[in-house]
Amino acid sequence: MQKEASSSDVSASHVGRVRHRRRPNEVTTDGNRANGPALLVSDQNKYKSMLIRTYSTVWMIGGFALIVYMGHLYIWAMVVVIQIFMATELFNLLRKSSEEKQLPGFRLLNWHFFFTAMLFTYGRFLSRELVNTVSSDHLLYKLVSGLIKYQMFICYFLYIAGFVWFILTLKKKTYKYQFKQYAWTHMILLTVFAQSSFTVANIFEGMFWFLLPASLIVINDIAAYLFGFFLGRTPLIKLSPKKTWEGFIGASVTTIISAFLLANVMGRFQWLTCPRKDLSTGWLRCDPGPMFKPEHYYLGEWVPHWFPWKEVFLLPVQWHALALGLFASIIAPFGGFFASGFKRAFKIKDFGDSIPGHGGITDRMDCQMVMAVFAYIYHQSFISPHNFSVDAILDQIIRNLTYEEQKYLYQQLGEIFTERQSMQS
Secondary structure: OHHHHHHHHHHHHHHHHHHHHOOOOOOOOOOOOOOOOOOHHHOOOHHHHHHHHHHHHHHHHHHHHHHHHHOHHHHHHHHHHHHHHHHHHHHOOOOOHHHHOOOOOHHHHHHHHHHHHHHHHHHHHOHHHHHHHOOOOHHHHHHHHHHHHOHHHHHHHHHHHHHHHHHHOOOOOOHHHHHHHHHHHHHHHHHHHHHHHHHHHHHHHOOHHHHHHHHHHHHHHHHHHHHHHHHOOOEEEOOEEEEEHHHHHHHHHHHHHHHHHHHHHHOOOHHHHOOOOOOOOOOOOOOOOHHHOOEEEEOHHHOOOOOOOOEEEEOOHHHHHHHHHHHHHHOOHHHHHHHHHHHHHHOOOOOOOOEOOOEOHHHHHHHHHHHHHHHHHHHHHHHOOOOOOHHHHHHHHHHHOOHHHHHHHHHHHHHHHHHHHHHHO
């Protein structure tokens, strides 16, 4: 009897505890466990966390500014390094050392696929710039032109070699692990290269189209953190309990305003607006084009009489920057939400620990990847001219004609110009 009473007491106390935890108005010392960690406003260590995060952010922004100053080629190298770090962090998510002890060289196979994808991606995007770089050396030009012509075949052969390598390494009792890693490797390649390759395309279209979108993501991230840190009260989404509506709205307004102002500043430097047509590191000079030429706007009756500026000079690209700012503040954060859900699925806090206070490289690139694709598509859809241009025709000539055919074309054009000059005279 006593045992039953004791049992019923335990049961009752257990039920009481369950009901006690479900009281909606109660605030526990550990925060809301049902929705994840406590918000930053109730975190006792928030200032220490903020100091570490700020220190890392300053170093990252400083290093990024230095690389941008060094030029397009160095930014491309930075993107490659980021891709390698991202692939390393993602490869390690499903890695099991106990399985790989039985598979010597299996990790090398993953990197074989990685560098094959890198060769294919950048060979397609940077073929024109590579040919323009070596055009002064006849032998080297023929070699590079041949590699570009057969680049797709070379990459396919390398991929088939990796495929055969994978089949030959299959072992009993590890089939499931090996095929899981094979599929996981292809998912990583799709995630890393299908998106970051657009980043490289933006760089060579003009550093403006890389720097502005990337800066807007940084501004949005910092503004969301600060607004959420000091004003955040209302949780935004359960996948990221520390993100709040106050931070989201404050960051959106800040990002859109910053987009409009930054476009005016960046658009006045030819170093940022000129496209890079080779792989050199020299200073750029070019006609900035109509998008980067100031236009006069008379405000007139639109502003009160006491307002000091009755006319302003704006760049047409500033109106397009508003679209980039809108996307960076509303849609791009969902890349971060996706990454948060992904990490919850694997029961990890961060993808890595390479950046103090921020996690891994992948944690900082989730929104950047989404933004880079949008910036490229927006540029090609609304900014880049769709009619035939000298650059487009030259690109087709370089890609599809041999050196002898290009030389013959040059001679034929010379004869046509000579005939037209004689007819006009």
